Amino acid sequence: MAKLFLGLDSSTQSLSAVVIDLDTRKVVCEKSLNFDKALPQYKTQNGVLPNRNPLVKHSSPLLWADALDAIFAALKKDGVALSEILAISGSGQQHGSVYLNEKAANALASLDPKKSLVENLAGVFARKTSPIWMDSSTAAECAEIRKKLGGIKFTASRTGSDTFERFTGPQIRKFYKTEPKAYDKTASIALVSSFLASLLAGKIAPIDHGDGAGMNLMDIRRKNWNHDALKATAPGLVKKLPPLAESGHVIGPVSPYFVNKYGLNPEALATVWTGDNPASVLGLGLIKPGQVAISLGTSDTFFGTMEKCQTDENGEGHVFGSPAGGYMTLICFKNGSLAREKVRELHGLKDWAAFGKLLATTKPGNDGAILLPWFEAEIVPRVNQPGVHRFDLDEKNAAANCRAIFEAQMLSMRLHSQWMQVAPEQILATGGAANDRALLQVLADVMNCRVLRIEVSKSAALGAALQAAHGWLVAADKNPKWEKLVAGFCNPVPGSEIRPDKKAAKIYDKLLEKYAACEGSALADMAPDVRQQLPHAAR
Numbered sequence: 399m400a401k402l403f404l405g406l407d408s409s410t411q412s413l414s415a416v417v418i419d420l421d422t423r424k425v426v427c428e429k430s431l432n433f434d435k436a437l438p439q440y441k442t443q444n445g446v447l448p449n450r451n452p453l454v455k456h457s458s459p460l461l462w463a464d465a466l467d468a469i470f471a472a473l474k475k476d477g478v479a480l481s482e483i484l485a486i487s488g489s490g491q492q493h494g495s496v497y498l499n500e501k502a503a504n505a506l507a508s509l510d511p512k513k514s515l516v517e518n519l520a521g522v523f524a525r526k527t528s529p530i531w532m533d534s535s536t537a538a539e540c541a542e543i544r545k546k547l548g549g550i551k552f553t554a555s556r557t558g559s560d561t562f563e564r565f566t567g568p569q570i571r572k573f574y575k576t577e578p579k580a581y582d583k584t585a586s587i588a589l590v591s592s593f594l595a596s597l598l599a600g601k602i603a604p605i606d607h608g609d610g611a612g613m614n615l616m617d618i619r620r621k622n623w624n625h626d627a628l629k630a631t632a633p634g635l636v637k638k639l640p641p642l643a644e645s646g647h648v649i650g651p652v653s654p655y656f657v658n659k660y661g662l663n664p665e666a667l668a669t670v671w672t673g674d675n676p677a678s679v680l681g682l683g684l685i686k687p688g689q690v691a692i693s694l695g696t697s698d699t700f701f702g703t704m705e706k707c708q709t710d711e712n713g714e715g716h717v718f719g720s721p722a723g724g725y726m727t728l729i730c731f732k733n734g735s736l737a738r739e740k741v742r743e744l745h746g747l748k749d750w751a752a753f754g755k756l757l758a759t760t761k762p763g764n765d766g767a768i769l770l771p772w773f774e775a776e777i778v779p780r781v782n783q784p785g786v787h788r789f790d791l792d793e794k795n796a797a798a799n800c801r802a803i804f805e806a807q808m809l810s811m812r813l814h815s816q817w818m819q820v821a822p823e824q825i826l827a828t829g830g831a832a833n834d835r836a837l838l839q840v841l842a843d844v845m846n847c848r849v850l851r852i853e854v855s856k857s858a859a860l861g862a863a864l865q866a867a868h869g870w871l872v873a874a875d876k877n878p879k880w881e882k883l884v885a886g887f888c889n890p891v892p893g894s895e896i897r898p899d900k901k902a903a904k905i906y907d908k909l910l911e912k913y914a915a916c917e918g919s920a921l922a923d924m925a926p927d928v929r930q931q932l933p934h935a936a937r
């Protein structure tokens with residue numbers, strides 16, 4: 399019998415499944431279900447329910463449950479050996495919350511396979527819809543909680559992050575303030591991840607230390623609920639939150655619902671889920687302290703792993719528990735590929751090849767030219783009003799501007815990740831712009847570190863499958879080692895390694911000082927409300 403493990407990832411727009419075979423170290427099945435297309439009756443657009451208020455972004459917990467039924471039906475139809483799956487884990491879009499009433503626990507314990515999950519869940523919600531990570535309607539609640547916790551620095555050092563509008567605590571506070579009766583009727587609050595784990599386990603599932611850290615409610619160092627944060631958020635909250643647990647910890651056997659309906663093995667284990675970013679950290683193989691990945695996408699994201707908990711006193715970066723133990727950080731820079739695209743368009747360059755070619759005609763350090771690339775309001779550093787600033791840079795010099803935008807983005811990453819105190823031994827680059835070697839050379843030189851490209855499709859679902867395997871091995875007293883577990887599943891692209899040029903790296907050490915000074919002076923010139931207002935949701 400093969401050793402199969404299933405990982406599920408419930409993201410904003412889709413539910414994905416990855417099945418791995420631990421013996422052959424192969425992904426044996428990958429499947430994805432787009433919410434808008436597969437379940438049009440929920441009328442979501444890109445996984446979000448329409449709302450007149452552009453700051454409000456909700457989705458439907460029933461949609462996620464329906465998708466779970468649909469993906470198991472699809473896996474069964476495809477002939478996946480569901481009876482050979484030993485354990486299941488998963489990940490969810492972070493921060494989103496589900497509000498259950500006192501009927502939920504019984505309904506979960508007695509899921510009837512003759513009905514759908516949606517039918518089984520009739521009447522168990524204290525709130526029909528779920529706020530998700532794209533929601534930015536809680537600025538007032540963020541300010542209230544932050545004030546009670548003693549400001550940005552203390553909020554971040556206690557909970558891992560400053561208060562952010564998308565984080566669950568401020569969202570819960572808004573619910574309590576605006577719908578106090580419904581809040582009272584809430585018996586249990588789940589995250590997207592723990593809600594889906596609850597369906598699989600047939601009981602209210604714990605929240606893990608990865609996703610729990612995205613709530614502004616968990617003590618990031620002790621990994622338990624922080625009572626001051628709970629008190630600052632809403633009354634009686636402690637009774638409504640499930641326990642916290644290690645990611646991948648075994649909850650128990652899967653609910654008989656899935657055994658009877660889809661042919662899962664009755665001994666298959668349901669484990670604790672995590673957030674999509676912590677799961678991606680596993681899927682990219684970032685399991686040792688100091689390992690770093692940079693995703694160059696719509697926005698640029700810096701992921702790193704740390705042994706000890708360091709928090710960002712400026713409140714720009716987030717610290718979550720890493721499913722591989724220790725901590726991970728996530729820093730999101732909003733002006734990523736859209737800002738690069740703006741420069742490309744401004745100079746009439748038809749494609750990225752032309753952009754890269756032009757950039758390569760200039761020298762590292764760009765003769766001291768600096769561009770602050772805030773084409774859009776920026777999250778890191780906090781800039782609430784778009785504005786592009788040039789220092790010693792001619793706006794019309796296309797080649798210098800192509801270099802300046804990417805150098806700025808990488809210098810900003812280096813500057814704003816210093817609080818982590820992690821010197822990476824190598825950086826994995828992923829996302830669209832990681833295909834361009836000229837850009838990756840700048841990245842390697844600015845960070846003075848070798849860079850390798852990695853392409854993992856469905857990194858969160860793969861990470862979740864590895865998490866299921868880890869949980870199963872721990873339960874079997876096999877003392878699994880993460881390094882051994884991830885080996886073979888997430889390798890960098892052969893031949894993609896780029897080494898830093900030592901001379902260029904020295905130039906960037908100096909340029910970083912100038913970049914920091916330019917950034918400081920641009921921020922100092924801004925009105926306080928432009929600088930200090932909270933950014934909207936990341937990514």
Ligand code: XUL
Nearest residue numbers: 410491492531674675937
């Ligand atoms: C992270 C965040 C997003 C969501 C996307 O803080 O809000 O990355 O997790 O699913």
